[in-house]
Amino acid sequence: MEEKGISRAVIKRLPRYYRYLGELLEDGVERISSGELSERMKVTASQIRQDLNNFGGFGQQGYGYNVRYLYSEIGKILGLDRVHNMIFVGAGNLGQALANYAAFERSGFKTVGIFDVNPVLKGISVRGIEIRMADELPEFIKEHHVEIAALTLPKAKAVEMAEILVDNGVKAIWNFAHTDLNLKLPKDVIVENVHLSESLMRLSYNLTRYEAEHPKNN
Amino acid sequence: MEEKGISRAVIKRLPRYYRYLGELLEDGVERISSGELSERMKVTASQIRQDLNNFGGFGQQGYGYNVRYLYSEIGKILGLDRVHNMIFVGAGNLGQALANYAAFERSGFKTVGIFDVNPVLKGISVRGIEIRMADELPEFIKEHHVEIAALTLPKAKAVEMAEILVDNGVKAIWNFAHTDLNLKLPKDVIVENVHLSESLMRLSYNLTRYEAEHPKNN
DNA sequence: TAGATTGTTAATCGATTAACAATC
DNA sequence: TAGATTGTTAATCGATTAACAATC
Structure with a gap:
């Protein structure tokens, strides 16, 4: 049971990785480094590598990650490989x-x-x-x-x-x-x-804070 | 701007407090201590007190929190007091x-x-x-x-x-x-x-882990 | 007043980021 | 081989929990 005790924070991020990898795949991108992906997703490259290494080494030094392979592996982790x-x-x-x-x-x-x-x-x-x-x-x-x-x-x-x-x-x-x-x-x-x-209340909270900080004249 | 830099984790919990307080209100409960609320919500009393004190002291020593008042104050924080x-x-x-x-x-x-x-x-x-x-x-x-x-x-x-x-x-x-x-x-x-x-993928992840740990015979 | 419970500081825990040796 | 980038350990940061003095 290697996949034991993965933190909730990591699991919450997995579907987002999956989505970005799916888009890269559609765009015909073959490989991607944690650095490039971090820029697109606005998270640190360190976090990406840490997250993925919870499930095993999917990358290759000097190369990065194969998009198709990583997409498929994350799909399996998420249980999307079956109905x-x-x-x-x-x-x-x-x-x-x-x-x-x-x-x-x-x-x-x-x-x-x-x-x-x-x-x-x-x-x-x-x-x-x-x-x-x-x-x-x-x-x-x-x-x-x-x-x-x-x-x-x-x-x-x-x-x-x-x-x-x-x-x-x-x-x-x-x-x-x-x-x-x-x-x-x-x-x-x-x-x-x-x-x-x-979810709507959190939006409302942020809206309320924003309006308090940017008072209107009318 | 006292309400500056409240952490996302706290804000995420606010609507849940609001929901529980609303239910207490419906049930005619007048006051509640952080200890009682912690038991209902399955979070620590310490966390409840810390969270609320980000926005000010809503409770009273030796008494606890007035349900109606706290509900109304959290509503205001969330911006639910207006349309x-x-x-x-x-x-x-x-x-x-x-x-x-x-x-x-x-x-x-x-x-x-x-x-x-x-x-x-x-x-x-x-x-x-x-x-x-x-x-x-x-x-x-x-x-x-x-x-x-x-x-x-x-x-x-x-x-x-x-x-x-x-x-x-x-x-x-x-x-x-x-x-x-x-x-x-x-x-x-x-x-x-x-x-x-x-959200559905996170559910699927947990389902997949559960099934891996509880193999079926059929 | 005594008991209860908050507000708040201090300690612990966990998650994120940085750094770098391993290696493709 | 040299350059690039991972995998992973160590350092930092933030969030949670524990403890307790303040006070109703």
Whole structure:
């Protein structure tokens, strides 16, 4: 288990490396040094080398990093080299919008189902996938080997739903509800919280500071 | 300028304090000590006291913190004590979904307009706000004192649009496009990146590590 | 007053950056 | 080989935690 105890800070940066490497690949760039990459990404070259060396030596002295190889290796580390079956639980605006967003599919996150409790939504088709009722979840999860559930529903229902999902075999929850699900589920359930409203509040904080420092005349 | 140089780590935690205090308020809790709050939030009491003291002494020795007062003070720090006019640029699935999501409104983020470049969408109404064409942006921003623009469009158009927005007076961008807008705009433009696909990749990383450590027989 | 709990200083821990020997 | 750039160790910086005097 070489990849043991990688710090959260490093993991948070990995997808960003992956994105930049993907763009370089598209641009036909074959190799890149930590120095060049550091300039593009506005991080230190030292940090890039430290981060990558948590997972092994992907570079070559005097040469740098092969873009295609590094991209592929980081993809493997992130688990993007295989397909993950995903469902959306909560087919309101956000759930439908995300289910409609085909780009996740390209990274291997395959939407196999969409669920809600509201009978009005039953049968409505989102990107060819019809909305099912929540009582079908237990059977569906097992049958379709669902690993990931995106929770796009109000917080009042979130914990209850999450427990059903986990009990039936879902391993990871992508949580959009305004609650810290990780504190309310068994520790071995993987929870990634999104919390859009908190993101908007941080923006608001910075905006408020900025306006305090740059007072307007009108 | 007492609130100078607060660390990013502290600012990131503020909205979470705000959320927990809001829940306590709903539950009718009048006062809370850093110790009790630390237990609920699973952070150290020391961190709570350190964080809050960046902004001033909100507590009282021997008593703790008054929930209503602290909630209100953190709200002010986050700039939630006034209304921010916001527009959505990009009226695809995500843009429409977020514009439809009324909860931001309650925190003072008022959606005053929705824009797109696709004429097919023109005039479609989202929560009573009709979608306008992007060429109306300059006039609209000035007329409606738009402070915040949510960018919910493909990255190919993001920088170009962002520049138009900023040139016409938008102060902050809530960026959902897969690009680091902060690196491509003047430094004084406030950019909050969301990057949902990176969030999903972090989930995938943790899922992959978990499965490597818990091999299945089937 | 005595007990509780803050505000704040000091100690520890972890993450970032710098430096450089190893090596392609 | 000489030059370039990594991998990695050591130094620095910042953030978190512990401790406790101040005070309600």
